[in-house]
Amino acid sequence: MTIDISADRIVLKGRCGVEEAEPLLTALLDDPARSVAIEAEKVHTALWQVLLATRPQIEGVFGDTFVARHILSMLRDQPKTPTDHATTPGSGPLQRLDRHGAKP
């Protein structure tokens, strides 16, 4: 198990594979006030997605520059309103690229 869940905090550790996305989501659904500390060396996209969609409080620094620059910054900057902001155009970097159903 690479995610530790306590009453007020979820800690991601080691190498978090795709299979951890479900427990992470469940833990955040159980108590959306839980913060998430990222101490992992590797986190699968599926978990980033859960965090992007649920927007919990994030702690910790993730070493990978791509993740730090592009995902953590997004998670920290965004207001904690999981669903409604995504439909408001032009309110942040996430929406700017929001092309529904687009294909390359």
Next chain:
Amino acid sequence: MDELLEQFIVEAVELVQHAADDLLALEREPASPGHIESLFRSVHTLKGSVGLFDFPPLQQTLFAAEDVLTLANRAGELDVAAIDPLIGIIEWTERCIAAIAATGALPDAAPSEGAALVAALAPKTVEVEPSAASQPTPDWAAALFAAEPEGRVAIRYVPRPDSFFSGDDPVALMATVPMLLAADIGTVAPWPKAQELDPFQSNLVFEAVSAAPRAQIEALFRLIPDQVALVGRPSATAPVVTPIARRIEQDRRTIRVDVERVDALVDVVGELFVAKNALTGLVAEARRLDGGLPLSRVIATAQEDLDRLSTRLHRAATGVRMVALGETFRRLPRLVREVSAQLGKPVDIEIEGGAIEADKAIVDALFEPLLHVLRNAIDHGIETADIRAVREKPARGRIRVVARQVGYRVEVTVADDGAGVDIERVRASAVAKGVVSAEAAAALDDAGVRDLLFQSGFSTAAQVNDISGRGVGMDAVRRDIQKLGGRVALDSEAGAGTRVTLSLPVSFAVTRIMIVEVAGDRYALPLEIIQETLRVDASAIHPVRAGEAVVLRERTVPVVRLGQLLGLGDIRRNDELLLVTQAAGATVGLIVDALGDRLETVLRPPAGLLKTVAGISGTTVLGDGNVVMVLDLEALIA
């Protein structure tokens, strides 16, 4: 020869082989974008490399092939009509490279041959499609280029919703994009309520711009071309990636080393084992000294360390020599295609187990015997289409080449679905050719008759042709395989097919051996075949028909006297020393005079005169410098 040219030849041979593999795959399945792309790459790189030298006909011909492939690559499908001309070009290229390797120049006829090959390809080259440069740059890419003046490639990556299930990790992949200038992450659809989120479905869109060469980015996304759009900067500012640049990129992770250098290393490791064996004697000698016990313990500890390290060193050194059987196997489909075309017998070949590795010497030497076996299978085994129709078999013959690893050996079977060995015809033919007398032939059972196929000078082809039946048949196969320390077996079922099994050592590995003494001579036996050693009262060994047997734990085990087996005479004792061995799947008790040390050694295949002696699997040098023969019990008893 010029070093650059030598390097070119080595690479060109590989590229031609890759190209041929892809063409054969495309012949079966023309709409296979992966093969088209890989084929395009091989031809493109080949053309680029040829450009470094002065071989205009070769370069022009490859250029024409590349043109056709560029269009096919874009369309994701190769025109079936182009396959034969392309195969022609690749085969001709191979001949040209062979000529360059031999003489440093192209054959005289190269310009006219090349022109003819290009002409054969021509009808397909007239369909001109708009080139990439004239296609408009999509808005998203234009915006990225506008924001990042240094950007060379715009990337838009929309992972398939189920991409996590294919093992993709899109964020991790994006994190590896070199020289990333900017990136944005969006969603395909707005995030649903958390309760409705499917955590295993990707909903992301990545847009990014990189200053790296396009080829690098393409390589990164090569496995998921359907999920990514790459757009180059529309102006001419992006420098073209030259084949040399790409080659340097590829070379960074691998080095080419002359096999001789690796061999020298493996040899020294072999000698190290011999030197190390001397310590075993030293331990015993130290123990015999007055108060030498502590010293002998210290030596024994040092020996253990040396054992461990030299085993690791040996594994590392032989590991360098290990290559995949696929290197030899991949040449087979072309060969089969060629032979089946010559004989007018359509044949499909299936290959399995190409990833299994063995020593390079073994993998390389496997080609010739496999070639003979395959030729035989198509020529003698597979029936003509009419006969197959009568026998209600599929019109296309089928040959399966399967490799599997069995302990320290690799077993390659070549099975065809042809007529099987015609026992009566082989019998008659062997008599007619004087290989065996009529009486002896009549007395042989089916297996015995099949064994005649391995006799030298045997050929059953009714008509002598240039495919097989030149007298270099199964006898040559057996000889080649035995040289490698291997065995060949052939079995066959009338009407259903023939199966040839080649069994070879994986490498010239470290073998644990036990020294035994018989009639004053020392021999070695592989420790792995020895199950236990026992003292047995002579009265417990009972004569059974021509042989002897002993009852061990309520099982009757045949007993063989090694001295007798080797023709050295035999000494009877009141209590005999019995080695219980496992050979050829049977338990056999082996009587020897005395047991010696257990050693580790690098077993060399028998060389010179010893090669012709059955029952010897190799030789090894002992710590005292004496050479002992390692016995192949299975062959001795057979």
